[in-house]
Amino acid sequence: MSTFEEDAAGNNVRRKHASSEDATSRDARxxxxxxxxxxxxxxxxxxxxxxxxxxxxxxREQTKRKLVIPVAIVSGLIVVWLGISVLIFAPDLIYIFSPxxxxxxxxxxxxxxxxxxxxxxxxxPITKGPDWQQIVYNSPFQLGEKTIAGYQNTLNGNQEAYxxxxxGTYPGIDGSTVAVPMAIEFAWQHLGLWxxxxxxxxxxxxxxxxxxxxxxxxxxFAGSIFYSTHLERDHPVxxxxxxxxxxxxxxxAQRQGVTLVQKPVCYDAFVFITHKDNxxxxxxxxxxxxxxxxxxxxxxxxxxxxxxxxxxxxxPNSGSQTAMExxxxxxxxxxxxxxxxxxxxxxxxxxxxxxxxxNTASIGYTYKYYIDTLYKNEDIKVLGVEGIYPDEIRxxxxxxxxxxxxxxxxxxGEESATGGLFLDWMLSIEGQQCIKQAGYIPYLDI
Numbered sequence: 001m002s003t004f005e006e007d008a009a010g011n012n013v014r015r016k017h018a019s020s021e022d023a024t025s026r027d028a029r030x031x032x033x034x035x036x037x038x039x040x041x042x043x044x045x046x047x048x049x050x051x052x053x054x055x056x057x058x059x060r061e062q063t064k065r066k067l068v069i070p071v072a073i074v075s076g077l078i079v080v081w082l083g084i085s086v087l088i089f090a091p092d093l094i095y096i097f098s099p100x101x102x103x104x105x106x107x108x109x110x111x112x113x114x115x116x117x118x119x120x121x122x123x124x125p126i127t128k129g130p131d132w133q134q135i136v137y138n139s140p141f142q143l144g145e146k147t148i149a150g151y152q153n154t155l156n157g158n159q160e161a162y163x164x165x166x167x168g169t170y171p172g173i174d175g176s177t178v179a180v181p182m183a184i185e186f187a188w189q190h191l192g193l194w195x196x197x198x199x200x201x202x203x204x205x206x207x208x209x210x211x212x213x214x215x216x217x218x219x220x221f222a223g224s225i226f227y228s229t230h231l232e233r234d235h236p237v238x239x240x241x242x243x244x245x246x247x248x249x250x251x252x253a254q255r256q257g258v259t260l261v262q263k264p265v266c267y268d269a270f271v272f273i274t275h276k277d278n279x280x281x282x283x284x285x286x287x288x289x290x291x292x293x294x295x296x297x298x299x300x301x302x303x304x305x306x307x308x309x310x311x312x313x314x315x316p317n318s319g320s321q322t323a324m325e326x327x328x329x330x331x332x333x334x335x336x337x338x339x340x341x342x343x344x345x346x347x348x349x350x351x352x353x354x355x356x357x358x359n360t361a362s363i364g365y366t367y368k369y370y371i372d373t374l375y376k377n378e379d380i381k382v383l384g385v386e387g388i389y390p391d392e393i394r395x396x397x398x399x400x401x402x403x404x405x406x407x408x409x410x411x412x413g414e415e416s417a418t419g420g421l422f423l424d425w426m427l428s429i430e431g432q433q434c435i436k437q438a439g440y441i442p443y444l445d446i
C-alpha cells in the first residue's frame with residue numbers, strides 16, 4: 001500500500017473515532033440535560049409544596065387567631081364570674097367546711113368541733129331522695145322574726161349583716177343519733193330548709209345529753225341556719241326524740257321534780273352484729289344473755305369456730321346500752337366494764353366489729369336503722385335472734401324478739417306548749433307520713 005493510501009485509511013479511522021466520541025458526548029449532554037431538567041422539576045415541586053404548606057400554615061394561624069379572641073373573652077368572663085362567686089360565697093363555704101363551729105363573728109374561735117354530738121357518729125349524707133315529697137303545707141310551726149344582730153367585714157372588705165332568729169312556734173329539738181334524719185325531715189317540711197341548712201339547723205347531742213338538756217331546760221344544741229343567721233342561744237330544749245330512758249336519767253328527772261311524758265313515734269329493731277365471715281348466723285336469747293354475762297366465751301359453744309368471743313359493750317346511759325340492759329338482759333348482770341371492751345359511740349363499735357383483725361370473733365349491738373341508713377359497713381352482718389331476722393313486717397308485728405321504739409319526750413305540764421303541740425303533730429297522719437318518708441317504721445299503721 002502506498003503512503004497516500006495509508007494516510008487515507010488513517011484519516012478514516014480517526015474520523016470514525018471522532019464520530020464515535022461526538023455521539024458519546026451528545027448522549028452525555030442529553031443525559032445531563034435530562035438530569036438538570038429533572039432536578040429543576042423536583043425543585044419546582046418542592047417550591048410549590050413549600051408554598052402550599054406555608055399557605056396552609058398561614059390559614060391555620062389565621063383560624064387560630066380568629067378563635068383566640070372569643071376564647072379569651074369567654075375565659076375572661078368565666079374568671080370574672082368565678083371571682084365574683086368566691087367573693088360572694090367564700091364566707092359560707094369557709095364556714096361549712098371549717099373544722100370549727102361556733103359564732104363565726106367571735107374571735108378567737110371557740111374550738112367547738114363542727115361535727116360533734118350525733119354528727120360525729122354519722123358517715124352517710126342525709127339528703128332528699130329523688131322520690132321526696134312535700135307533705136306539710138301551711139305549717140303552724142315556724143321560726144320567729146329575723147333581726148340584725150350586727151355587722152362584720154367580709155373577705156372583699158365590705159360590711160355584711162349577720163342575723164339572729166328566734167324559735168317562734170317551732171320547738172327546740174334534741175335527741176338520739178338515730179333520730180337525726182327524722183328531725184331533718186321535719187325541718188324540710190315545716191321550714192323549707194335546703195339540705196345543708198337543715199343539717200346545720202339540726203344538732204343532736206346524743207341520747208343521754210338530750211335527756212339531761214330536757215330535764216334541766218338547757219339551751220338547744222342547734223346553732224345556725226347557714227352562715228349569716230343564728231338561732232337564739234338561750235332557748236331551752238322543748239322536745240327530744242330518743243330511745244328509752246335509763247334508770248339514771250329517770251332518777252335525774254325525779255331529783256329535778258320533772259315528769260317525763262314520752263310517747264312512741266316509730267318502731268325499730270335492736271340488733272346484734274358480727275363480722276360477715278363469721279359462720280354463726282343466729283343466736284338464741286339465752287345464748288346472747290350468756291355471752292354478755294360471761295357464761296359463754298367461745299364461738300364453738302354456739303356452733304361457730306373454736307375462737308374466743310370478743311363481746312363489745314357501749315358506755316353507760318347510751319341509748320344502745322340502756323336497750324341492752326332493759327330489753328335484752330332484763331336485770332341479768334352483764335360482764336363488768338374492766339373485763340370487756342367498752343366502745344363510746346355507735347360508729348366506733350360498728351368499725352370494731354367489722355375489723356378483720358378480730359378474726360371474725362367479735363359481737364356488738366346497735367339499732368337496725370342506724371346501720372341501714374347512718375353508718376353503713378359492708379363487713380358486718382346482722383345476726384338473727386331465735387332464727388328470726390328483723391324486717392318491717394316482723395318489727396311491726398313484734399315477732400322479732402328485740403323490737404323497740406323511739407319516743408317523743410316532753411316535760412310534764414307542757415302538753416299545750418310548743419313541744420307538746422309538736423309531739424301531737426308527730427303522731428298525726430301527716431306527722432307519721434313524714435316519719436315514714438324519712439325511712440322509719442311509723443308507729444301508726446298508715
